[in-house]
Structure formats: C-alpha cells, structure tokens
Amino acid sequence: MGSGTMKSAEPAVAADPDGPADPQADGLVWEYAPAPESRDVVTIEPEYGLFIDGAFSPAAAGQTFETVNPATEERLALVAEAGQADTDRAIAAARRAYERVWAPMPGRERAKYLYRIARILQERAREFAVLESLDNGKPIRESRDVDIPLAAAHFFYYAGWADKLPYAGFGQDPRPLGVAGQVIPWNFPLLMAAWKLAPALAAGNTCVLKPAETTPLTALLLAKVCQQAGLPPGVVNIITGAGETGSALVRHQDVDKIAFTGSTEVGKQIAAVVAGTTTKLTLELGGKAANIVFDDAPVEQAVEGIVNGIFFNQGHVCCAGSRLLVQESVADIVTDRLKRRLATLRLGDPLDKNTDIGAINSRQQLDKITRLSQAGDSEGAERWSPPCRLPERGFWFPPTLFTGVSQSHRIAREEIFGPVLSVLTFRTPEEAVAKANNTPYGLSAGIWTEKGSRILWVAQRLRAGVVWANTYNRFDPASPFGGYQESGYGREGGRHGLAAYLDV
Amino acid sequence: MAWPRTSMSDHAQVEHASTEQAPAERAPAAQAPAEPAGARLDVRKTYKLFIGGAFPRSESGRSYPVSAASADGDGERGDLLAFAAQGSRKDLRDAVVAARRAQPGWSGATAYNRGQVLYRVAEILEGRAAQFAAEVAVAEGLTPAKAAATVAQAIDRWVWYAGWSDKVAQVAGAANPVAGPYFNFSVPEPTGVVVTIAPPDSSLLGLVSVLAPVIVTGNAVVVIASEERPLPAVVLAEVLATSDVPPGVVNILTGRTAELAPVAAAHTDVNAIDLTGAPAADRAPLERAAAANLKRTVCADEDWDDPPGIRRMMAMLEIKTVWHPMGS
Numbered sequence: 001m002g003s004g005t006m007k008s009a010e011p012a013v014a015a016d017p018d019g020p021a022d023p024q025a026d027g028l029v030w031e032y033a034p035a036p037e038s039r040d041v042v043t044i045e046p047e048y049g050l051f052i053d054g055a056f057s058p059a060a061a062g063q064t065f066e067t068v069n070p071a072t073e074e075r076l077a078l079v080a081e082a083g084q085a086d087t088d089r090a091i092a093a094a095r096r097a098y099e100r101v102w103a104p105m106p107g108r109e110r111a112k113y114l115y116r117i118a119r120i121l122q123e124r125a126r127e128f129a130v131l132e133s134l135d136n137g138k139p140i141r142e143s144r145d146v147d148i149p150l151a152a153a154h155f156f157y158y159a160g161w162a163d164k165l166p167y168a169g170f171g172q173d174p175r176p177l178g179v180a181g182q183v184i185p186w187n188f189p190l191l192m193a194a195w196k197l198a199p200a201l202a203a204g205n206t207c208v209l210k211p212a213e214t215t216p217l218t219a220l221l222l223a224k225v226c227q228q229a230g231l232p233p234g235v236v237n238i239i240t241g242a243g244e245t246g247s248a249l250v251r252h253q254d255v256d257k258i259a260f261t262g263s264t265e266v267g268k269q270i271a272a273v274v275a276g277t278t279t280k281l282t283l284e285l286g287g288k289a290a291n292i293v294f295d296d297a298p299v300e301q302a303v304e305g306i307v308n309g310i311f312f313n314q315g316h317v318c319c320a321g322s323r324l325l326v327q328e329s330v331a332d333i334v335t336d337r338l339k340r341r342l343a344t345l346r347l348g349d350p351l352d353k354n355t356d357i358g359a360i361n362s363r364q365q366l367d368k369i370t371r372l373s374q375a376g377d378s379e380g381a382e383r384w385s386p387p388c389r390l391p392e393r394g395f396w397f398p399p400t401l402f403t404g405v406s407q408s409h410r411i412a413r414e415e416i417f418g419p420v421l422s423v424l425t426f427r428t429p430e431e432a433v434a435k436a437n438n439t440p441y442g443l444s445a446g447i448w449t450e451k452g453s454r455i456l457w458v459a460q461r462l463r464a465g466v467v468w469a470n471t472y473n474r475f476d477p478a479s480p481f482g483g484y485q486e487s488g489y490g491r492e493g494g495r496h497g498l499a500a501y502l503d504v
Numbered sequence: 505m506a507w508p509r510t511s512m513s514d515h516a517q518v519e520h521a522s523t524e525q526a527p528a529e530r531a532p533a534a535q536a537p538a539e540p541a542g543a544r545l546d547v548r549k550t551y552k553l554f555i556g557g558a559f560p561r562s563e564s565g566r567s568y569p570v571s572a573a574s575a576d577g578d579g580e581r582g583d584l585l586a587f588a589a590q591g592s593r594k595d596l597r598d599a600v601v602a603a604r605r606a607q608p609g610w611s612g613a614t615a616y617n618r619g620q621v622l623y624r625v626a627e628i629l630e631g632r633a634a635q636f637a638a639e640v641a642v643a644e645g646l647t648p649a650k651a652a653a654t655v656a657q658a659i660d661r662w663v664w665y666a667g668w669s670d671k672v673a674q675v676a677g678a679a680n681p682v683a684g685p686y687f688n689f690s691v692p693e694p695t696g697v698v699v700t701i702a703p704p705d706s707s708l709l710g711l712v713s714v715l716a717p718v719i720v721t722g723n724a725v726v727v728i729a730s731e732e733r734p735l736p737a738v739v740l741a742e743v744l745a746t747s748d749v750p751p752g753v754v755n756i757l758t759g760r761t762a763e764l765a766p767v768a769a770a771h772t773d774v775n776a777i778d779l780t781g782a783p784a785a786d787r788a789p790l791e792r793a794a795a796a797n798l799k800r801t802v803c804a805d806e807d808w809d810d811p812p813g814i815r816r817m818m819a820m821l822e823i824k825t826v827w828h829p830m831g832s
Contacts (some may be wrong), residue, residue, distance in 0.1 A: 159687060169675065267798065271795035275792040452828070456828070464824070466824075467827065468827045471829060474682075479825055480678075480680070480825045496676060
C-alpha cells in the first residue's frame with residue numbers, strides 16, 4: 001500500500017510561478033504546468049449533522065461551526081457541534097449496540113463488516129483524497145498515495161483479526177472493553193479515524209469518535225460508508241466539535257476506554273481525568289524526533305529522507321524528524337544538498353498533483369509555528385528558507401531550516417508541528433544517541449547509515465517507539481506505532497494494537 | 505556511590521539513637537525465641553534502607569517502631585519488633601538516582617545473565633527460608649506452617665519470574681510483515697525506573713509478586729515497603745545484596761507510605777509507578793500526580809495465591825518497532 005516517501009523530483013527542478021523562484025545552481029529549471037485534481041468528484045453538503053445511532057441529526061442545542069479550506073480560507077461546510085446531550089446520546093447508542101449487537105456477534109461477521117468498509121474506502125478513494133486535501137490542506141499526492149490507501153489497509157488488516165482473537169496471544173477468549181471514546185487530530189483525519197476504529201471494532205467494542213474541529217469532513221464521509229456497509233446502528237458514532245466536545249467524551253462515566261491522539265499537553269490532562277477510574281487509556285502524543293545521519297550514509301538518499309521526515313504533510317506529523325543530527329564531518333555537504341533540495345520543493349495548491357508542500361491546517365497552528373520560529377531567531381539560531389512565494393490567501397509557511405541550533409534552544413526541545421527543521425551535529429555514535437535521547441518525548445527516530453550493524457546498535461539505544469533506518473515516516477497496519485515517555489503509551493497497528501482494545 | 509557496598513546490614517557497633525530507646529524487655533519476636541535465663545543474649549539487627557547496594561539509615565535520622573501482628577488477628581498490632589528506618593523524601597530521590605544509574609547496565613546485560621542472577625536470588629532465598637518464615641509469621645500473624653508455605657510460594661514465584669528473562673521478548677515481540685522492503689520487528693524494552701508501592705498485607709509473597717516482574721524485564725526499581733510489615737522486605741534486600749544483583753537495580757525504602765508515595769508519583773525521573781499497595785483513597789490523587797510526566801501506572805489488586813500471569817511484566821515494557829532496510 002502507500003508509502004510515506006516523497007518522490008524525488010528527478011532532475012533538479014524549480015519554480016512554477018507560485019513555487020520557489022530560485023534558479024538551480026546547475027541551471028536546470030523546469031516549468032510545471034498546473035495539474036489540479038478535479039474537486040468535482042466530491043460533493044460537499046452545506047451542512048453536516050452528527051452521526052449517532054446510524055443516522056445523521058443536528059446537535060440538540062442547534063450549535064454549528066464552520067470548517068474551512070486552509071488553502072483559501074473559504075468555508076467548506078457548517079458542521080454540528082455536539083454538546084453534552086449529544087455526547088450522552090452517542091454513548092448510549094454505542095452502549096446499546098455493544099450489548100445487543102456487536103459484542104455478541106461472531107467475530108467472522110464483524111470481520112465481514114470491516115472488509116466491506118475497507119473495500120468501499122478503496123472504491124471511493126479519489127473522493128476521500130480530494131475531500132481530505134480540501135479540508136486539511138495536505139497535498140493531493142499525499143492524501144491519494146498515503147492517507148487513503150493506508151486507511152483502507154488498516155481496515156483490511158484488522159478485519160482479519162476479528163475472527164482470530166484467540167490466537168492473538170491474549171488468552172483463549174479475550175474480551176472487548178465496551179464503549180470506546182476516541183479523539184483524533186487534524187493531521188491525518190481519515191487515517192487516524194481508521195487507526196482508532198478498525199482495531200476497536202475488530203475486538204468487539206463500539207465507538208464514539210470525535211474528529212478534530214478543523215477536519216471533520218472525511219470522518220463524516222466515513223460515517224456514510226458505515227451506512228453503506230450496512231454496519232448496525234450505534235456501532236460507530238461520530239460526534240463533531242472542538243475541545244469541549246472532546247472533554248465531555250473523555251469525562252463521561254459510561255465510557256470504558258479512551259484513545260487519544262494529539263498534543264502531550266492535552267494527553268496529560270486526559271490522563272489526570274482518567275486517574276483513579278477503571279477506564280483504560282491509550283495516548284499517542286507529541287514528539288521531537290531525531291533523524292540521525294552518519295557520515296557513511298548515501299547523501300542524496302539521506303537528503304530525500306530528511307525532506308520526507310520533516311516536510312511530509314507540512315511537518316504536521318507527531319513523529320516528524322524535526323531534529324536533524326548530522327555527523328560533523330558531513331554536516332556541510334548535507335546541509336548544502338538539503339538547501340538545494342528544498343529550493344525545488346513546490347509549495348501551493350494542495351489539489352495540484354505536483355505540489356509538495358500544502359497549506360498549514362489552521363491560523364492557530366500557523367501562529368504557533370511562527371512563534372516558535374521567532375524563538376529560534378531570538379535564541380540565536382540561523383534561519384534559512386528557499387525563495388518561496390506564498391499564496392496571498394490561506395495559511396502558509398515556507399520550508400524552513402535552522403542551523404547553529406543547540407540542544408537548549410526551544411526549537412530543539414519543543415514540538416513545532418510545522419515545516420521547520422533544526423540542524424544539530426555530533427561526532428560519535430555515542431554522542432548521537434545521547435543527543436537523540438535528550439528529550440522528554442520518545443515517539444520516533446531515524447538512522448541513516450550503510451552499516452547494518454550500526455543501525456541495530458543505534459536502534460537498540462534510542463528511547464523511541466518507532467525507529468526508521470534509511471527511511472522515514474513509513475507506516476503499515478502490521479507495524480506497531482506509539483511512543484515512550486511523554487509521547488504516550490499503548491500501540492496502534494499490528495498485533496500489539498489489539499491489546500489497546502481488549503481486556504488484557 | 506554514596507555508601508560502600510556491604511554484604512549485610514549488621515553495623516551493630518554503631519549505636520542508633522532510636523534503638524537505644526527500645527525497651528529492653530521487648531525482645532524482637534522475629535529472632536529466635538527467648539532463651540532461658542542465663543543463656544546467651546541475642547544480637548539484634550538494625551533494619552535499614554537499601555539504596556544503591558548499600559544499607560544506610562534514613563538521611564533524616566528518623567526511625568519508626570514496627571510491631572508484630574497480634575495473635576488474635578484483630579488487626580491491632582502486638583509486641584514491638586524493631587525500629588525501622590523512616591525513609592524521607594531525600595532518601596527516595598537518592599534511590600531514584602541509584603536506580604537510574606543502574607538501569608542501563610541491567611537492561612544491557614544479556615537476558616541469560618539476568619536470568620542467572622535472578623535464579624541465584626531464589627537459591628539464596630531458599631537457604632534463608634527459615635529466617636523468612638519467622639519474619640513473615642510475626643509480621644503477618646501466621647502460624648509457622650502457614651508462614652513456611654507462604655515463603656515457599658514466594659520462592660517458587662521468584663523462580664517462575666527468573667525464567668522469563670530470556671522468553672518475554674519472544675512472547676511480547678513480533679516480526680511484522682509490512683508491505684515494503686524492510687525487516688520490521690517489534691521488541692519489548694524496559695520502561696526504565698519504576699517505583700513500586702508494595703502490598704501492605706502480604707509482606708513477602710506480595711512483595712515478590714510485584715518486584716520480580718519489574719526487574720526481570722530489565723527495569724530498575726524503588727520499592728516502598730509495606731509500612732506496617734517492612735521487615736521481610738529488608739531481609740529480602742540482604743538477599744539481593746548477596747546475589748549478584750547489581751547495586752541500584754533494586755532499592756528498598758521503609759517508612760510512611762503517605763509521605764513517600766506522593767513524592768514518587770510526582771518525580772519526573774520516574775517512568776512508571778505501581779500503586780497496588782497504596783491505600784484505595786490515595787490511588788486517584790497519586791495517579792493524577794503521575795500523569796504530570798505520563799508515568800505508566802499499574803494498580804491491580806490480586807490474590808497473591810493465584811498464578812500471576814504476565815500482565816505485570818507487560819505493564820513495565822515499551823514496544824519498540826524498527827524498520828530495517830533490505831537490499832543486496
């Protein structure tokens with residue numbers, strides 16, 4: 001299925017009128033004609049209701065909020081904002097469905113529903129991809145090649161577990177937990193919904209899912225897919241809203257399991273709310289991953305990996321390789337090649353198939369990226385961005401590189417969640433490991449070297465839940481994903497991902 | 505290391521202020537029964553902390569009286585047994601430092617080696633079974649036969665856990681069939697430094713049941729011993745100190761749970777906390793404090809006579825997934 005790797009622009013390329021305008025050192029400049037994906041494949045309704053008990057309905061209090069296209073700031077739709085009464089109703093529906101339908105259902109039947117959902121996702125993939133790029137701002141190349149195929153693959157993978165649970169290593173008859181409350185972020189809206197729903201449903205739980213307030217549309221389209229798959233009412237409920245809705249969900253007395261993906265700050269709040277209860281909790285939170293480049297790494301390949309590590313999805317990735325640790329002897333050549341490569345990245349219309357860097361998801365996020373980058377300036381790091389014309393409307397931030405970064409700088413410690421890379425250097429593998437581990441996070445890391453034994457030596461010492469060697473930001477439904485320390489606990493994906501939704 | 509490593513706790517030549525105050529007529533019941541008049545006077549033991557492989561008193565200089573369980577099992581405490589060290593906040597921090605220092609070496613040792621060391625602990629326990637039975641009998645108010653059975657069970661449990669050192673990765677790990685040219689594998693790794701509030705009632709079997717799963721998986725641990733029944737834990741420390749368990753891998757504090765547990769729960773260099781031994785009313789606030797740095801928390805009441813299962817080991821492991829490239 002999809003890979004997270006950004007394709008290399010074969011000969012060095014630069015600049016459409018809206019893209020980077022820097023002519024390349026080697027003088028090879030290719031113009032790209034616009035290649036927009038048609039948005040006609042998707043019909044966006046003016047208003048969306050909450051998906052509760054198999055049907056769409058407005059919020060009890062009639063509240064709505066708007067979701068905008070971050071590339072244009074145009075309103076895409078009005079979406080119902082779930083209040084306490086709606087949350088209660090969704091959880092009650094999930095409870096009924098759990099007790100009467102879903103938990104008693106044989107695993108092989110649950111499996112078939114999940115297979116159906118996976119198939120419909122594949123069949124409607126183009127629609128989902130366009131809608132995702134419109135609502136989120138990510139390049140269509142990524143939503144088309146990564147988000148949507150991986151979401152379908154996730155349902156396929158866990159569908160197959162539904163009737164094989166006794167063989168998963170959690171005992172002869174592992175039991176589901178009950179009703180799962182799931183709160184997901186805006187960076188991979190459909191994919192995160194799939195990561196949450198697929199294992200929960202396979203294990204026999206029912207779900208109340210809250211998508212992020214800036215990206216609710218693909219989750220609501222997924223609700224329609226659930227209807228089309230004939231999923232019994234109440235098994236999946238989708239309630240839209242902002243932090244208050246999420247808070248109502250995680251504080252609810254009748255939820256057996258909370259799964260949250262988002263910021264470490266909110267994750268800690270949820271852990272405190274759940275403290276002292278029997279509610280089971282898994283958290284997938286922030287990161288400040290080190291991407292370590294050794295002097296024997298093939299430079300061009302490493303540069304592609306660095307770019308993919310931090311500029312994939314505008315850097316809105318919890319596992320983004322936001323700290324580049326490059327061995328001192330090759331630091332100059334790597335940063336030089338990296339700058340040349342960044343100059344060829346094409347920033348602009350997310351629906352254009354040539355676009356590498358899309359829009360920042362929201363003004364709020366843009367402000368945060370801007371603020372932290374300014375901290376980089378004021379603390380003395382050196383900022384560099386390729387010449388890059390930003391569209392006038394929408395939320396945009398150019399690919400940015402900071403050199404001369406020390407470990408104490410905020411841009412080396414705090415999660416920026418944007419297209420901003422901090423470059424640090426090291427001399428020995430021991431120093432690389434020490435610097436990589438110098439963080440309260442521990443979600444992911446990257447290693448670039450030709451030496452297999454060194455990959456394993458370093459990987460063993462890194463305190464991170466996912467370690468990519470000679471690749472980065474690669475995901476697979478069979479591969480467990482999740483963090484150490486303040487990056488959260490629990491795993492998503494693979495056999496380990498089932499444990500989050502079983503009474504083990 | 506702040507203190508020289510000693511093999512035993514017996515520093516009898518150094519008089520401790522609080523032991524001087526111990527009424528002479530109350531002989532520690534954990535020792536051999538009082539001899540008839542004219543027989544040799546027994547040598548009493550000072551029960552101390554176990555930090556970084558050494559047996560210091562509390563830096564605070566405090567101690568507290570520990571009494572035997574009453575014979576009629578009414579929950580009241582009986583005769584004075586000893587004055588145990590009353591560990592302080594500073595002692596706890598020192599213990600965390602010792603654990604943090606010891607942890608990489610312990611988890612870096614081969615699984616085979618860790619298994620050997622832990623099996624050695626069981627061997628030493630076995631040799632000291634009678635001493636443990638006497639300690640447990642007075643601490644928990646058990647008959648000699650029941651105490652001996654409990655000790656036997658604790659030793660067997662230790663052996664069971666020791667054997668897991670080189671098997672848990674095979675049960676908890678995986679080779680994952682990803683769609684791409686990568687060897688993708690998941691391995692369990694220790695969470696790091698764990699604080700364990702030992703069960704208040706089961707002074708040895710309960711202690712072993714919460715301690716062994718934490719260290720066999722490569723973590724280092726700070727144990728807050730049962731407040732009312734701490735003496736078997738101190739004797740266990742003496743076993744650990746003479747069993748090739750590296751200094752700092754296990755640290756045992758005696759003292760007031762209500763004083764030490766909140767400090768542990770809020771400590772930001774602690775990765776996980778087992779609240780099983782905390783009073784029910786304290787669990788929620790402790791868990792809330794532990795959320796400040798997202799400590800892994802365990803709070804699982806168990807019947808210590810039941811087979812333990814692998815939950816406690818799994819709770820103190822992190823799963824690391826590595827994508828290793830393939831190519832010719």
